[in-house]
Amino acid sequence: VGYRGDIALDDINVITGACQAPVSPAQECNFDDASLCGYTQDTQDDFDWTQASGTTGSTGTGPGNDHTTGTNSGMYMYIETSSPRAPGDIARLLSPTVTPGAARAAQCVEFWYHMYGASMGTLNVYSRINGVDTSLWSKNSDQGNQWNLAQVSLTTSSQFQVVFEGITGTSFRGDIAIDDVRISNQLCGTQGSCTFENNDLCTWSQVPSDDFDWLLGQGSTGSRFTGPDSDHTLGTAQGYYLFIETSSPRVNGDVARIVSTRFDGGQDRCFGFWYHMYGASVGSLRVYVQDIGSQTVESLLWELSGDQGNQWQNGQIGLSSRTNPYQLVFEGVRGTSYTGDIAIDDLSVTNGFCSLLPSTANPGGQVQIGCDFDSGFSACSWTQSAADDFDWTLTNITTTTTNTGPSFDHTTGAGHYIYIESSNPRSPGDTAMLESSTLPPTDPMGNCLSFWYHMWGVHIGQLNVYTYVPSTGQQTLVWTKDGAQDNRWVLGLRSIQSTADFKIQIEGVVGTSYRGDIAMDDVIYTTGPCPGLIGCDFEADLCGLIQATDDDFDWSRGQNGTATVGTGPATDHTTGTQTGYFAYIETSSPRQPNDKARLETPTFLATPGSCFQFWYHMYGTNIGTLSVYLKTGSSQTLLWTKSGDNGNMWRLGYVTVSSPNDIFQVVIEGVRGQSYRGDIAVDDLNMVDGPCPPAGFCDFEQGLCGWSNAGPMADQFDWLRNQGRTPSSLTGPSVDHTTNSDQGFYMFTEVSDSSLRPGDRAMLWSENFPATNEACFSFWYHLYGSGVGALYVQQYSQGALQPVWDIQGQVGNVWKFANVSVNSNTDFQITVIGEKGNGFAGDIAVDDLKYQEMSCGLITTPAPPITTPTPSQGPSSFDCDFETDLCTWTQSTTDDFNWSWQQGGTATGNTGPPFDHTLQNSQGHYVFI
Numbered sequence: 001v002g003y004r005g006d007i008a009l010d011d012i013n014v015i016t017g018a019c020q021a022p023v024s025p026a027q028e029c030n031f032d033d034a035s036l037c038g039y040t041q042d043t044q045d046d047f048d049w050t051q052a053s054g055t056t057g058s059t060g061t062g063p064g065n066d067h068t069t070g071t072n073s074g075m076y077m078y079i080e081t082s083s084p085r086a087p088g089d090i091a092r093l094l095s096p097t098v099t100p101g102a103a104r105a106a107q108c109v110e111f112w113y114h115m116y117g118a119s120m121g122t123l124n125v126y127s128r129i130n131g132v133d134t135s136l137w138s139k140n141s142d143q144g145n146q147w148n149l150a151q152v153s154l155t156t157s158s159q160f161q162v163v164f165e166g167i168t169g170t171s172f173r174g175d176i177a178i179d180d181v182r183i184s185n186q187l188c189g190t191q192g193s194c195t196f197e198n199n200d201l202c203t204w205s206q207v208p209s210d211d212f213d214w215l216l217g218q219g220s221t222g223s224r225f226t227g228p229d230s231d232h233t234l235g236t237a238q239g240y241y242l243f244i245e246t247s248s249p250r251v252n253g254d255v256a257r258i259v260s261t262r263f264d265g266g267q268d269r270c271f272g273f274w275y276h277m278y279g280a281s282v283g284s285l286r287v288y289v290q291d292i293g294s295q296t297v298e299s300l301l302w303e304l305s306g307d308q309g310n311q312w313q314n315g316q317i318g319l320s321s322r323t324n325p326y327q328l329v330f331e332g333v334r335g336t337s338y339t340g341d342i343a344i345d346d347l348s349v350t351n352g353f354c355s356l357l358p359s360t361a362n363p364g365g366q367v368q369i370g371c372d373f374d375s376g377f378s379a380c381s382w383t384q385s386a387a388d389d390f391d392w393t394l395t396n397i398t399t400t401t402t403n404t405g406p407s408f409d410h411t412t413g414a415g416h417y418i419y420i421e422s423s424n425p426r427s428p429g430d431t432a433m434l435e436s437s438t439l440p441p442t443d444p445m446g447n448c449l450s451f452w453y454h455m456w457g458v459h460i461g462q463l464n465v466y467t468y469v470p471s472t473g474q475q476t477l478v479w480t481k482d483g484a485q486d487n488r489w490v491l492g493l494r495s496i497q498s499t500a501d502f503k504i505q506i507e508g509v510v511g512t513s514y515r516g517d518i519a520m521d522d523v524i525y526t527t528g529p530c531p532g533l534i535g536c537d538f539e540a541d542l543c544g545l546i547q548a549t550d551d552d553f554d555w556s557r558g559q560n561g562t563a564t565v566g567t568g569p570a571t572d573h574t575t576g577t578q579t580g581y582f583a584y585i586e587t588s589s590p591r592q593p594n595d596k597a598r599l600e601t602p603t604f605l606a607t608p609g610s611c612f613q614f615w616y617h618m619y620g621t622n623i624g625t626l627s628v629y630l631k632t633g634s635s636q637t638l639l640w641t642k643s644g645d646n647g648n649m650w651r652l653g654y655v656t657v658s659s660p661n662d663i664f665q666v667v668i669e670g671v672r673g674q675s676y677r678g679d680i681a682v683d684d685l686n687m688v689d690g691p692c693p694p695a696g697f698c699d700f701e702q703g704l705c706g707w708s709n710a711g712p713m714a715d716q717f718d719w720l721r722n723q724g725r726t727p728s729s730l731t732g733p734s735v736d737h738t739t740n741s742d743q744g745f746y747m748f749t750e751v752s753d754s755s756l757r758p759g760d761r762a763m764l765w766s767e768n769f770p771a772t773n774e775a776c777f778s779f780w781y782h783l784y785g786s787g788v789g790a791l792y793v794q795q796y797s798q799g800a801l802q803p804v805w806d807i808q809g810q811v812g813n814v815w816k817f818a819n820v821s822v823n824s825n826t827d828f829q830i831t832v833i834g835e836k837g838n839g840f841a842g843d844i845a846v847d848d849l850k851y852q853e854m855s856c857g858l859i860t861t862p863a864p865p866i867t868t869p870t871p872s873q874g875p876s877s878f879d880c881d882f883e884t885d886l887c888t889w890t891q892s893t894t895d896d897f898n899w900s901w902q903q904g905g906t907a908t909g910n911t912g913p914p915f916d917h918t919l920q921n922s923q924g925h926y927v928f929i
Contacts, residue, residue: 006912009899010926012889014878027098027183030068032075039077042092042163047085049077049093049166052177058082061117062175067147070208076114078177079166081121087170088121094128095162098183108188109136109152109162114177115143118661121169123176127154128161136162141608141660143325144292147179149203149261151188192260192271192328192349195233196240204347207257207329214256214332217243217343226279227341232312241276243343244332246283252336253283260328262292263349265605265689268452268491268522270354270411271317271328276343277308283335285342287317290327291605298329302361312345316357318370318524320450320493324605353452353522354411355380369436369504370524372411373418377434380523385433385505392418392432392508392520396904398923403727403752404457405517407923410489414904414914414922420508422459422516429461429510436504438470439525446495446544448530449478449504453492454519455485458717458753461511463518465540467496468503475505477540482509482575486721486745489521495529495544495602515753529602536685537574538581543685545583548598548667553591555583555599555670558681564588567620568679573650576710584681585670587622594624595672600631600665604687611692612639612666613654613706617681618646624673626680630657631665639666647827650683652706652767656691696766696777696830696851699738700745707747707849711765711831712796717756719747719764719834722845728752731785732843737815748845749834751787756836758789765796766830769851776856777830778819782845783811789837791844793820797828809837815847819856881918882925899927 029037031051041048054072056062057080066074079091100107113123122140126133136152154160162183166176194202196216206213219237221227222245231239244256263269275285287302302317332342355372356362371380376394384391396416399405401423409417420432453463465479479494496504504525508518529544536543538557547554560578562568563586572580585597604610616626628640640655657666666687670680688702698705700721709718724742726732727750736744749762769775781791793805805820822830830851834844852859880887882901891898904922906912916924 006906006908006928008902008906008913008926008928010882010917012878012880014876027096029181030066030075031077031179032068036077038096040094042094045092046089047079047091049091049164050080051075052078056080056175056177058117058172058175061119061173063114063116063147063177067112067114067179076177076179077164078114078175079168081119081168081174082172085168085172087168089168091166093164093178095181095183097159097161099159100156100185106185106187107154107156108184108186109154109181110149110184110188111181112147112149112179113139113143114147114179115139115141116145117142117169117173117175119169119171119174121174121176122167123178124165124167125150125152126163126165127156128163129156129158133163143262149191151191153188190349191263192347194347196231196242196345197233199240201242201258203261204258207259210257211254212244212250212256214242214258214330215245216240221245221341221343223247223338223341226282226339228276228278228310228312228343232274232276232345241343241345243341244334246281246334246340247338250334250338252334254334256332258330259290262325262327264325265322267351268353269319270350270352271319272346272348272350272354273315274312274345275304275308275315276312276345277304277306278310279307279335279339279341281335281337281340282307282342283333283340284331285344286331286333287315288329288331289319290329291322292325292327302356304358304361314357315361316354318353318355318372318522320353320448320524320526322605324607350412352411353450353524355522355524369439372415372522373409374411374415376416377418381437382434383437385435388433388507389430390420390426390432392434393421394418396922399517399519401457401514401517404459404515406454406456406489406519408921410452410454410521412914417519417521419454419517419519420510422461422510422518423514426510426514428512431510432508434506435468438501438503439498440501442496442498443528446497446529448493448526448528449496449523450491450493450530451523452489452521453481453485454489454521455481455483456487457484457511457515457517458750459511459513459516460484460518461516462509463520464507464509465492465494466505466507467498468505469498469500470503471500480539484718484720488723493530512755538572538583538683539574542583542599544602546600546602548600551598551669552595553585553597555597555668556586557581558584562586562679562681564676564679567623567677569617569619569648569650569681573615573617573683573708573710582617582681582683584617584679585672587624587672587678588676591672591676593672593674597670599668601667601685601687603663603665604659605663606659606661607657607689608660609656609658609691611654611688611690612657612686613652613688613692614668614685615650615683616642616646616653617650617683618642618644619648620645620673620677620679622673622675622678623680624678625669625671626682627669627671628653628655629667629669630659631667632659632662636667649712649768650710654692654706657687694851696769696849698849700736700747700847701738704747706767708765709763711763711829712799713763713801715763716760717749717753717762719762719832720750721745722748726750726843726845728785728840728843731787731841733782733784733813733815733845737780737782737847746782746845746847748843749836751789751836751842752840758836758838760836762834764832764846766851768827768829769824771824771826771828772853773823774855775822776819776852776854776859777822777850778817778852778856778859779832779849780815780817780847781807782815782847783807783809784813785810785841785843787837787839787842788844789835789842791846792833792835794831794833795822795824795828796831797824797826801831819859821856882916882927883918886927897929899929902926902928
């Protein structure tokens with residue numbers, strides 16, 4: 001009936017035989033019946049789940065009400081952790097057997113869980129198929145005194161059961177409860193998204209402590225001259241939306257709130273919605289974020305007030321990665337009279353950052369420099385500098401040069417981003433500068449600048465971020481990165497401080513040749529310091545680290561050695577050069593034995609377990625002590641310590657930090673030894689979600705773990721972290737080994753750079769391992785391509801390399817397993833060496849590296865991954881993914897118009913897909929009308 005009606009089609013498949021039977025209805029259970037919906041207790045565990053209402057038998061743990069009714073009359077299931085239970089006892093609850101509705105059918109397991117108490121254990125969820133349990137989901141530690149939603153998708157063609165496993169914690173305050181389990185024949189929806197078309201609130205809930213409730217509505221609201229006449233989803237009077245009814249008995253200032261389900265931290269998200277604010281006495285619509293920790297902290301993100309016109313309008317909020325879990329809150333505030341109905345519809349939550357919409361919804365009216373570049377530069381208050389060599393380029397497609405730059409933007413996969421084009425006529429060292437509008441002085445603790453950058457290509461130069469004070473002309477480098485990073489969008493984060501009006505400058509520097517395109521997207525600038533340390537290489541400054549005031553002296557930032565010979569590092573760890581920076585304690589006069597210097601991280605939100613990783617250098621005859629502490633309030637707990645001379649080398653240190661209930665800091669303490677040859681240095685600090693991995697292990701899903709391109713010996717080029725295919729055709733893997741998908745990561749050598757010669761080497765270095773009589777180093781490798789050179793594994797100790805394993809030439813387009821026995825009388829490192837062969841088709845890849853203090857003979861050789869499922873039949877002549885053309889399909893000549901072949905979004909806003917189904921990005925093709 002209107003122009004927003006684009007229909008798209010992709011990935012046609014024709015399969016011999018009848019289609020599978022329709023899917024069965026969802027299996028649901030609220031545990032209110034004595035039959036428990038057919039759920040049974042496992043007989044191979046230590047105790048049983050208990051059906052209960054109201055509170056559990058222990059104070060300070062368990063729910064007060066069920067989830068279904070929110071009252072003490074509703075029932076739920078829980079594990080009682082009081083005596084006679086012992087830590088680690090297990091109780092399992094089994095669902096009835098579920099039969100999938102089709103071959104390889106998608107299933108969604110949805111349930112609400114309650115994990116509150118100081119001694120909380122673990123809740124695990126498994127699928128049980130033919131007696132074998134496969135982990136689907138796990139959560140441990142205190143998750144707050146509230147019901148939280150969990151959703152798990154699985155795909156199987158076999159009958160299965162869902163297993164809920166509760167494991168007791170260390171004491172009686174560890175009762176775990178579940179309620180409202182739903183198993184359905186579909187993939188799980190996105191938490192937080194809702195069209196209200198099912199006449200419910202999806203995963204949102206009314207807040208009981210407010211003044212009145214949001215209402216589901218159709219058509220017009222009950223008052224004239226206010227509210228919408230139709231919903232946004234369908235655009236008709238039959239569609240549903242949510243609104244506040246401001247007629248009597250409501251009074252000025254009354255508040256109605258809904259709250260989302262819980263979102264885990266560690267991921268940028270975009271929260272979108274449509275709002276309708278029409279009427280002479282419209283109050284306010286606000287959106288808050290609630291960080292969940294020992295105390296719930298609420299921050300206002302978005303606010304509009306007054307009449308905004310009789311139309312649905314788009315609202316949008318970018319949420320940068322947070323350490324703690326959080327919830328979103330919609331708040332509607334009643335205005336001065338009844339003509340103030342406010343409505344919302346089509347809530348969506350997607351991964352990836354986005355800019356604020358509309359810009360007038362910014363709380364406090366601050367200058368907005370947050371930008372996703374989908375509306376260009378000027379819409380976000382950024383301008384091209386006139387004092388550089390060339391300009392940043394705005395695009396929504398790939399850059400013009402192959403094997404460099406991103407394939408799509410970060411925001412949606414189909415939007416715009418900016419980049420520097422490093423091809424001719426550019427020369428090495430040319431700069432392009434982007435400058436923000438003038439910003440007021442920052443918060444005393446600093447404001448947070450976050451952005452996503454893409455630096456991929458063998459000729460990558462440098463990306464710099466500066467602050468610039470116009471009144472004094474002072475320019476200060478606050479963040480920098482040089483050389484090729486991962487072939488993906490990476491988060492940059494830096495707290496910025498200024499006591500005067502200032503601008504932010506983003507500078508791209510051209511590298512050695514044309515494969516050096518650098519891209520940026522999704523810039524956000526918020527009041528207050530960044531939530532925590534995400535990587536510090538000390539190249540620009542101390543990254544927001546704070547010099548303590550209760551110690552004897554300060555840490556220094558240095559390069560090219562320290563002031564004293566016979567101690568300290570000659571190079572940094574990040575770059576392995578004399579130009580790179582590190583932090584160190586200078587132990588010369590006037591320092592005295594046992595003087596202390598402490599460096600404190602910014603505050604982190606509560607965590608059940610994160611890995612603090614750092615590289616340290618402790619070389620000299622008078623080395624004192626390096627220690628790492630956990631600081632919560634006024635309390636400090638020792639986590640890691642090392643003393644004495646550890647050799648003239650960088651070593652990896654890491655420790656798991658756990659503070660499930662309190663915000664915290666990490667403190668790095670250097671203690672001066674007996675004399676001046678005691679300089680201690682640290683570099684490349686990082687905090688990573690989840691506990692620390694074992695020494696030597698890395699699947700590269702979160703980074704390089706303890707492995708590094710910088711080592712004690714020089715090479716000619718670096719290993720690169722990648723996902724999907726390598727840039728060159730007919731070589732390298734298309735999937736990683738860990739996940740067997742194009743979403744997983746691995747390391748590879750990119751040999752197509754014309755400056756490389758046969759025999760050039762890239763060396764990947766492990767952390768230092770202690771002396772051992774026997775250990776096993778295992779890994780998966782991929783050598784495919786006519787120009788593959790060689791892969792070596794060697795030991796390094798006491799300044800010399802010792803060969804232990806090698807293979808030369810291609811072995812096929814498959815991941816292969818290898819393990820190598822190693823032994824050493826002294827500390828040693830392992831280096832994995834990729835050697836260039838002849839030609840560009842010589843990419844070498846490795847994945848899933850593991851070091852174990854055991855004989856290789858005791859390790860079972862795992863089966864290689866199945867990279868291509870065996871088809872039940874060959875493809876039909878009707879199959880088509882539309883990537884190259886219409887295949888065997890043709891346009892009919894008896895209709896009114898033709899289907900169109902398309903990439904990216906269609907020409908009309910708010911209709912059609914943003915990308916294809918096959919590739920799931922803007923480069924893939926589909927057909928549409």
